[in-house]
Amino acid sequence: MDVEVKTGREALPQGFQWGAVKAGIKASGNLDLAAAVAPEGANAAVMFTSNQVVAAPITVGRSHIASSGGRVRAVLVNAGNANCATGKAGIDACSATCAAAAETFGCIFDEVFPSSTGIIGVPFPGDKVVAALPGLKISLGATEEHAELFAKAIMTTDTKMKVARTAIDVNGVSVTIFGAAKGAGMIHPRLGPPVPPHATMLVYLFTDIAAEGTDLRELLQPAVHQSFNSISIDGDTSTNDTVLLLASGASGVKLDSMLRERFADALNRVCRTLAHKIVDDGEGVTHVVTLDISGARNEAEARQIARSIAHSPLCKTAWSSADPNWGRLMAAAGYSGVEFDPENVIVRIGDVPVYEGGMRSPNFDETKAHKVMQQREYTIAIHMGQGDAGCRFVTCDLTEEYVRINADYST
Template sequence: METASEKQPQSLPKGFQWGAVKAGIKASGNLDLAIAVAPGSATAAAMFTRNQVVAAPVTVGRRHIASTGGRVKVVLVNAGNANCATGQPGIDACLQTCVAAAETFHCIFDEVFPSSTGIIGVPFPAEKIVDALPEISKTLGDTPDHANLFSRAILTTDTRMKTARAVVQIDGSEITLFGAAKGAGMIHPQLGPPHATMLVYLFTDAVATSEQLQSVLSPAVERSFNSISIDGDTSTNDTVLLLASGASGIKLNERSQEAFTNALNLVCKSLAHQIVDDGEGVGHVVTLHITGARTPAEAKQIAKSIAHSPLCKTAWSSADPNWGRLLAAAGYSGVEFDPGKLTVHIGPQPVFEFGVRSPLFNEATAHAIMKQREYTITLNLGQGDAECQFVTCDLTEEYVRINADYST
């Protein structure tokens, strides 16, 4: 029987090695160059930001995935410099690092998948990465400590690593998944198929084609990373990469794909939640549960309108149950609904019912619920069976302080 379940950190997919070094890109002197290597190569699927302004590694990564038919051997990630708005010199510098990595790890240059995160518009120090490659090759390994090195090196304003694991049991054998992510600000991912930043790297030892991986990655991303927002800003560098080494020997097929999909969803949702929970200055994590919609798209449209409202987000920061702001944000979302059919709850507390404040509304109770680190706000539109859950957060003075001084 096939099942998907969370697994302890010791469980990692076979067929990968991870490592990291200090290349001198971050002013802090912390780890800033991470690498993942599939010695036997891996198949890949990727999704990238839909921002029209994209970083050089997004452009190069798209090209490499297309030119190899979804084959990747090396993932090279730097933190501290986004290599965005750097023009052709940025593209050239990115390619320079890919060529150097290919020489170091004995593959062709377009089997190297690059990523960058950090400040936009700063010339990219390719030479620091090239110089660090001999040293980073010495750090490679397949233990949890090595995976943690990778996970720490990709961080920028994050305060902690974001990792998740799951295992699929199939007739006594296992497919393992491991995910590492970074992101704390400039988080409102709008990821599409190949066509401060969120970067997500997903590793599995399943046997799968690039097309199979893409077919399971796209819906998993829609339910997780495309259903979160910290500040409403979509980064120029957002990337989600799924790699399959095939080292388990277990193929994705009719028997295994459902369980694998469940495991992938579990990992993606965990990482997405961790990103919001570690958002810049976040004091409260708020799940917006929009129900009774005509379509999932309309439910998400209303959720985004509320999640991006400065008035809602600042009210959440002080646990102020100013529910009128929720109604206003839903009302200008562009989705048509009848306010007379709408109900709103903060946690289990009714606040609005069928056009007026609920007779059961208790401001003190709602305030107490909103003082919790996490809670749910539910809006039932009363016009259908569709719904969505969208995870967001408050907007605090600490967020303003971090982003007012980010580049200086």
């Protein structure tokens, strides 16, 4: 089998239509209701937030995926209201919008997959969603412009839409993966299978490969683990986080053992690109920092150390001013809960050694380290001196702008 992975601006996956309208949910009056429709249906795999407090669309979405056997015909997404902590009224409103969407798009109730993002605890305006559905149906199409409408409508505090795509050439037939995401704050995804569950992150992945739901789930979980579960903006796990993968089968190419590795690589690439874009567009972000943890006993401990550093306000504020305060890095690693010998740890900021042998490196150059940290993006490498495991975790600084955005978010 001749398989080639391409990147760039390939055609969109076949078997899908996208659209968006203004339903009057956002106070700004911007696009706030989006749909992605698979007229012939699509097989699905999904991962939801592990937060114990979940929004109504998470509850309804879990039920629909289970009831439909993982078949989805329409994805309905609103921005401006999270429909979370809204009680039975929120569940009922979500179900009512799904029923209306099913009638509008010509599918059964359980084949509608709902998502919401926005403010928590505000009554959900389901009537506005229902009233906007006829216009939403008219807006549907399969062009670049239609896909971009979808990507723009799901934004909240995002400053730019987030899309990515890639294609695999299989004996002259193109299999495409297209992803659209939103997220700029309340970003520390911890996603797991729909049962049990393991500003909000929403990610929608579309492909025209023919694949069963079981295969999609097996591919989605490692892709999410290495991308969306390996980023953090502020350490807050949302109540609405969702990653949905849909396969229409419209390319006619079946996912088999020969193609599986290449398709997995392509899916991973799209997920990593979207994850990076989420951090890069984080609220108030001026520096994107990749924590490269190596030499750990196992990957779980490496990730635990990375998260401890990524969530430290002292580390994050130092990054905002390009201050090479390596002591904060070591302190955060030290209280991570992972046991290690500080004298075996080596820390570099970019290519500048800053810590080794239990103290400041003799080759530490504060001016050079400061210059590295003035870049928009850089890497902090920490070798734990314990083993061969590691991870890469993408995070960012904490700025006054982040505080300003979130200090009055609901008012």
